[in-house]
Amino acid sequence: METKELGHTGVKISAIALGGMPMSLSSRPPESESIKVIHRALDLGVTLIDTADSYCKDESDKHHNEGLISKALSSYSGDKSNVLVATKGGLMRPNGSWTRNGNPDHLRETIRISFEALGGKPIDVWQYHPPDTDYTIEASLKPAKEAVEQGTIRFVGVSNFSVEQIKRARDVVEIVSVQNQYNPWNRQPEEDGVLEYCEKEQLTFLPWSPLGGSRRVGKLEDIDAIAQLAQEKSVSVYNIVLAWLRAKSPAIVPIPGASKVSSIEDSVRAVDVNLSDEEVAKINRATAS
Structure with a gap:
């Protein structure tokens, strides 16, 4: 497996990561199947697994995905010394919906629970999910800074942040990664400067929902440029999209979700x-807004 440096x-970390979310939502597979997925990813050389405390059915099920990953790692018989978990x-998740909570007290507590759910070892990467306008970025990231100083967190990242917000975050604590949505239907990171900034500052960019999410992944076949390239290269349309993302910037490490081996x-x-510049441009034109 090709590897890349996490930030600086x-x-x-592996050039393709594993997104854990599909293994913990309401439509999740049996636990035994999810563990097989994680084990297979490790067998294939995947060394970065992305999760979150909110990857669960609802608040009563909080931290489910973290616990699942910890269980899978503890039962894996192969080498896992280089595996990182980013939460x-x-x-x-009230009643299965998604709401923001940047309250420093809440974040301090959820870091503690994530630490325990992931086996009581330092959290490899902890990411502040979306900025909550009820609290300043500085206040919300203070618990992460404290946890780094205490040795509970190794590295810190942010998610759904603008360039200005990333800069403010970096004034509080060292940031190694940025996780924003990026796929054929959402190319905002190219337009808002985030991808360029990450590349310039050597921050790893983790595109969430790289294949469009469950509502759009089935529509990739309808994008002629992607479908034609997949046929020409005898690979799946998913391969073409992931290769397209990787070709967009050396900072990019896609995190496609999986619930099946x-x-x-x-x-x-x-x-x-590998896509040529011409092939990348062809997809760019076909997916331009």
Whole structure:
């Protein structure tokens, strides 16, 4: 598996990561199947798994995905010394909905619970999920800074942040990654300067929902440029999209979700798919807003 540096930490991560969210929402598969997915990802060389305290059915089920990943890692018989888990805090799940909570007291507590859910070892990467306008970025990130100083968190990232917000976050604590939505239907990181900023500042950019999410992933076949390239190269349309994202910037590490072994097996194949500048431009034109 190809690797990339996480930010400018000197720590290497796989060029394709695993998104854990589909394994913990209401439509999640049996736990045994999810553990097989995680184990297969590790077998294939995936060394970054992305999760969040809010990847669950509702508030009563909070931290489900973190616990699942911890269980899968503890039962894995292979080498897991280089595996990093990146979790997030800042979203609540009342009755299965999504709401923001940047209250420093809440974030301090959820960091503690995430630490325990992930096995009581330092959280590799903790990401402040979305900025909550009820609290300043400085106040919301103070608990993360404290946790870094205490050794509970190794590295800090942010999610759904603008360039200005990233800069403010970096004034509080060192930031190694940015996780914003980026896919054929949402190319905002190209337009708002976030992707360019990450590349310039050596921050890892983690595109969430890289294949469009459950509502749009099935529509990738309808984008002729993607479908034609997939046919020409004898790969899936998902491979083409992941290869397209990787070609957009060396800062990018896609985190496709998976709830089936076949899904992560297919996603990893994207590492071997190379697109020419002309092919990338073809997809750009086909997905321009």
